[in-house]
Amino acid sequence: MRLTRSAGCSTSFIQTTASLGLFAALLIVIGVRTLVGEEAFAAWGWRIPFIVSIALLAVSLWIRMQLEESPVFQKMKDEGKTSKAPLTEAFGQWSNLKVVLIALFGAVVGQGVVFYTSQFYALFFLEKNLRVDGPTTNILIAIALLIATPAFIFFGWLSDKIGRKWIILTGCALAALTYMPLFHALSKAANPALYAAQANSPVTVVANPDECSVQFDPVGKNKFDSSSCDIAKSYLAKAGISYTNVIAPAGTVAQINIGGATIPVVNPAVVSGPEKAAAIKTFGTEVKTALTAVGYPEKADPAQINKPMVIAILVLLVLYVTMVYGPIAALLVELFPTRIRYTSMSLPYHIGNGWFGGFLPTAAFAMVAATGDIYYGLWYPILACAVTAVVGLVFLPETFRRSLHG
Incomplete structure (x- = not known):
C-alpha cells in the first residue's frame, strides 16, 4: 500500500498560487496606477483590475472543468464504495466530527489568520496605519512575496521528511510570539516620524464609555457617527493614531x-x-491641524522609509505563511478517509480561512477603535495562533506516513 511520501511537496506547488495570485494582482495595480496616475486611479482606475479579472475567472472555470477525480476516489466510485450520505457520515458521527474539529482548531484557524495577517493585514497596516503611499506599499509587499514564495515548496518538501504537524505548529507559535515586536519594528522602519510622535505626544480621548459602540462593521456601511465618542474613535482609528x-x-x-x-x-x-456632516468635517480638520502641530506626519516620508528593513520584516511575515500554508493541503487530505474526504476537509478549511481569517481586518479594526492602540488588533491572530499551537500539539496527529487509500 503506497504511502504519500511526496504529497507535501506536490501540493505545495498548488499552495504557491495564493501568494502568486496576490503578487500578480499587485503588479496589475502598480501598472494601472503608473499608467493612469494616482488621481485617475482613485477616481475610476481602480475598476480596471476588476475588469481584467473577468478574463482570469473564465480561465479558472475552464481549468476546473478539465479536472478529473483522483484515481483513488474514481476507483471507489467504480466499485460503488462511496458514501451515500457524506454530510451525515462526516459530521453526524462523533468519530469523524472530532477529527474535523481538531483539524479546524488544531491547524486551519492558525493557518488562516497567519495567511491574512502576514499578507493582507500587513499591507493594510502599512498603507492605512503607517501612511505609506499606495504604490510604495504595493511594491514592498510584491518584493517580499517574490522573495519568500519559493519557501512554500521548501516547507512542502520538508513536511515529507519530518512531518506536516510540526512545521505548521512551529509557524503558528512563531507568529504568536513575534507578531507584536515585528509590527512595532515595521512601524519604526516605515514611518519613524509617526513612531516618534506617538511616543512623545500621546493622544487621549475623554468620553463616557457607555456611549462608545463596538465598531465591528463587516460590510463597511456603518459611519459610527451616532455619538461623540464614536466620532472621535472612528476618526483616530481610521487615521492610524494611537x-x-x-x-x-x-x-x-x-x-x-x-x-x-x-x-x-x-x-x-x-x-x-x-x-x-459639515461639523464632522470641520472637526476632522481641527484634529489634523493639532496632530501636525505636535509632529504627526500626514504621510510617511519616502526618504525616511528604511526599505531594506521593511522588506526583511515582510519577508519574515510571508515565511510564516509558507510554513503554515505549504503543508496544509497534504495534512487535510491525509486526515480523512477517501469516502468522505472532500466533505470533511471543506468545513475546517473554509471556516478557518473564510471566517477566522476573513474577519481578521474587521475584528482588528474594532479592537483598535475600542482600545486606542493601533497594535491591539494583533491580539486577534496572536490568540488564534496560540490556540492552534496548543490544540494541535495535544490532539493533532501526524499524517505524513499515512496512506491515501484509506
Whole structure:
C-alpha cells in the first residue's frame, strides 16, 4: 500500500498560487496606477483590475472543468464504495466530527489568520496605519512575496521528511510570539516620524464609555457617527493614531487632547443631516491641524522609509505563511478517509480561512477603535495562533506516513 511520501511537496506547488495570485494582482495595480496616475486611479482606475479579472475567472472555470477525480476516489466510485450520505457520515458521527474539529482548531484557524495577517493585514497596516503611499506599499509587499514564495515548496518538501504537524505548529507559535515586536519594528522602519510622535505626544480621548459602540462593521456601511465618542474613535482609528481612553461621566461630550490642545467632538444630539456632516468635517480638520502641530506626519516620508528593513520584516511575515500554508493541503487530505474526504476537509478549511481569517481586518479594526492602540488588533491572530499551537500539539496527529487509500 503506497504511502504519500511526496504529497507535501506536490501540493505545495498548488499552495504557491495564493501568494502568486496576490503578487500578480499587485503588479496589475502598480501598472494601472503608473499608467493612469494616482488621481485617475482613485477616481475610476481602480475598476480596471476588476475588469481584467473577468478574463482570469473564465480561465479558472475552464481549468476546473478539465479536472478529473483522483484515481483513488474514481476507483471507489467504480466499485460503488462511496458514501451515500457524506454530510451525515462526516459530521453526524462523533468519530469523524472530532477529527474535523481538531483539524479546524488544531491547524486551519492558525493557518488562516497567519495567511491574512502576514499578507493582507500587513499591507493594510502599512498603507492605512503607517501612511505609506499606495504604490510604495504595493511594491514592498510584491518584493517580499517574490522573495519568500519559493519557501512554500521548501516547507512542502520538508513536511515529507519530518512531518506536516510540526512545521505548521512551529509557524503558528512563531507568529504568536513575534507578531507584536515585528509590527512595532515595521512601524519604526516605515514611518519613524509617526513612531516618534506617538511616543512623545500621546493622544487621549475623554468620553463616557457607555456611549462608545463596538465598531465591528463587516460590510463597511456603518459611519459610527451616532455619538461623540464614536466620532472621535472612528476618526483616530481610521487615521492610524494611537490614543488613551479617559473615562468621563455620563452626559459628557467627548473631547480629544493632543499636546496642549483640547478639541471638543461634534455632539450628534444637537446637529443632524448636512449640518452634522459639515461639523464632522470641520472637526476632522481641527484634529489634523493639532496632530501636525505636535509632529504627526500626514504621510510617511519616502526618504525616511528604511526599505531594506521593511522588506526583511515582510519577508519574515510571508515565511510564516509558507510554513503554515505549504503543508496544509497534504495534512487535510491525509486526515480523512477517501469516502468522505472532500466533505470533511471543506468545513475546517473554509471556516478557518473564510471566517477566522476573513474577519481578521474587521475584528482588528474594532479592537483598535475600542482600545486606542493601533497594535491591539494583533491580539486577534496572536490568540488564534496560540490556540492552534496548543490544540494541535495535544490532539493533532501526524499524517505524513499515512496512506491515501484509506
